[in-house]
Amino acid sequence: MTPNAASASSAPSRRDSPSRRSFLASTAVAAAAVAGGMPLLTACGSSDSGTGGGSSGGKGEKKLLPSYVASNVVVPDIPSKNGSPIGFTGKLDLATLKTSVPKKLGKGGKVTIMSPFWGSPPKSDNDYYKTMNDMIGVDVVWQNQDGNTYDQKLGAVLASSDVPDVVVVPSWNMGGKIPTAIISKFADLGPYLSGEAVKDYPNLAAIPTDAWQRCIIGGKLRGLPMPSSYVTSMVPLYRKDIFDKEGYQVPRSADEFMSLAKEITNAKAKRWACLDMKWTAFQMFGVLSGSEKALGWNLVDGKLINRIETQEYLEALEWARKLFAAGYVHPDAMMGKSAPDPGPKFAAGEFLIYPNNISQWWGRTAEQAVQNPQFKIWGMDIFGHDGGDPRLWAEQPAGIFAFINKKASQSVIRDALAVANVTAAPYGTKEYMATNYGVQGADYTVKNGVPVKTTQGNNEVMNAYVMVASPAPTIAHPDFPDVAKAQVEWQQRMGAFTKKSSFYGQMITEPSRYTNLGDNFETLEDDITRGRKKISDMQQAVSDWKSRGGDKLRDWYKKLLDENGTAAG
Incomplete structure (x- = not known):
């Protein structure tokens, strides 16, 4: 299994041959991707005579970033080095899975989430959705949309007055008027996540700072990231x-x-x-x-x-x-x-x-x-x-983001962050297994330490909750641990020769x-x-x-x- 799709970042605009977009569709797991687009923001006075354009970078914006607190719930077999993912090479023992969210942070409210989806969306009352919602303490209602035509649906929804509580936006869909809509339609999460505030959500605090940097849009911290390794994939x-x-x-x-x-x-x-x-x-x-x-x-x-x-x-x-x-x-x-x-x-x-x-x-x-x-x-x-x-x-350290409606009440925002805090749980935890594999027995079984999805799991546990937020870039294959080890070590070696260009992050x-x-x-x-x-x-x-x-x-x-x-x- 490949958390964060081996954690890679690129853009469909220039990578269609080994396309990250088609990879995302075929694996139903998120990999970060980024593409250019139209007006984004006028951060720090960077407007250009009304023609749009701008940057999330700003000399005074470091204070908007959440404080980084590394997770110590699970110790990886291979630590991150030179920008690589962390790696796990052992078998899974469900009896020893850690708990990263000891108490439900959700307050029982309803949160609607619109997200791109590749495949046939399952029925809304399936076991996976019900179990996740119970674990989080939030009634998540999914409004899944065809990932192949998502930009069209996204534009129409953001142009309307009926915007869901949470909207997932891959960066390759941030063309046209979408970036401007992000600024006008979505909430400033700074009061909830900037600085020490993020410690209310420990799994979000363990997301690398570079990924959060990408979430500063229009001078505000607006997004929840799906982090990825910046080393070439x-x-x-x-x-x-x-x-x-x-x-x-x-x-x-x-x-x-x-x-x-x-x-x-x-x-x-x-x-x-x-x-x-x-x-x-x-x-x-x-x-x-x-x-x-x-x-x-x-x-x-x-x-x-x-x-x-x-x-x-x-x-x-x-x-x-x-x-x-x-x-x-x-x-x-x-x-x-x-x-x-x-x-x-x-x-x-x-x-x-x-x-x-x-x-x-x-x-x-x-x-x-x-x-x-x-x-x-x-x-x-x-x-x-x-x-x-x-x-x-x-490459960029994040490329898929979830945004929360500016009109959402404080309780809805807190419930949405409760969802993200569970989906960002690290590998080796009960929350990670639930997010990525669903219900043991119904959605997956474990054979020789390797989780195997059932037919029901393949139909239901697809690209839904993982799109809200993800843990630090991770590679783990209990079925082929030598491959997981080799992948991480390859990125560690290549990371030693990797430089960051002027507009990285x-x-x-x-x-x-x-x-x-x-x-x-x-x-x-x-x-x-x-x-x-x-x-x-x-x-x-x-x-x-x-x-x-x-x-x-x-x-x-x-x-x-x-x-x-x-x-x-």
Whole structure:
């Protein structure tokens, strides 16, 4: 099982190939994701002549943050290091589960919650909902909406006068007028959570401070976060069993990878080295993150530089293009986003390497455990293109948020926070098991220390309560503890090479006139890597981007940075 979906943060806007959004839908567990949008706020005087835009960062806003109090209810087997999740590698013993909420904080009121949902919502009187509500002491009434069309529903609801008590908003849905609506429609939680006040809710106090930073919108603490590790979760996954059998060595440079790809590839035998390695190329050449618009900017020698303006960006695309041109990439990858699920052909050994979310390390392992016991997927450490250490860039530390209606009474706000305090319970507690697995016997059973959902559990215990708030990023797989250990240790190693760019940790939306400025770059990237366009076409596109507003956008970001400072440490 994968609490917090292996805790990753990225944006559908630039990560659709290994899409975090589709990952969220397929696993029904939240991973954080962020995308740019329209007017957000005018924090610290950062308005731009009425055209919107702004930042959650502000020099005076640290006082709005909840005091951090680490949880000591459960001690992880692997502590967090270098921004990694915490890890658990032991079996579960239900008899020894801890209690993190010793008394009900809910006062028995009703709280309506609207949230995106992937799948068929269960009946409202199911055992899972009833048990959770009893544990919390709140009558939660779910208004689940189709996650695939959630932005449309969200816009309509926030434009109306009938807003639920709690509304979950993934950052990728914060486009259009949504950020402005967040400021006008949702409550300031500062009186309940800022500073020492958060200690009334110990599980919320144990959420890392960086995640709370993302909840400051419009100069107020407005959201409840789903925290995630800021370390990259995009892993070059490979078939370790075949590598070991054939004697292949894990590469440590761009040239070594190319040589290995040549050694592996035999098109006549239906074996290719890899899928599209663009995301790994960006990592090994040190390209700034493309997962959120603001993360693509960084201050270098007093000037803000965008990722698309760097030499590293062009070099990464050229290297990825060469893989395609040499015939080392599986033909399916030519189809781009319309390519089939890579799982079956990866399992069949048609290709041996592909970059994807770290959650697939466990997911593919579990998928093949019975039918293909020799199968072993593992993650390559990211290397610098020249064989040296990599230079990696931090992702955002939270990307899904729950907001409470500004019109809600104090008792409703307290009840909503009581819900969040239970759903943010750490792994190894009764509250965590109830939130993530439901009712023992009805929704799940435990076999050899491994919780297994029943048919009822698979139908009912889906992405509901986990969307309100979550514990610190956590990875735990009692069924494959070696994978959990490897995942955490991989992020610890990569975290040692991770830097935070200038707008890390801030919730930023650009003025509306810039919203679509970079829309065509991902398509152009893919056209270049597949040989349909040239590097010179990208250079021309960057030049056009500058003249169409990129340079003015740079000035806007620089002013924001000068006024608000940086949250990057």
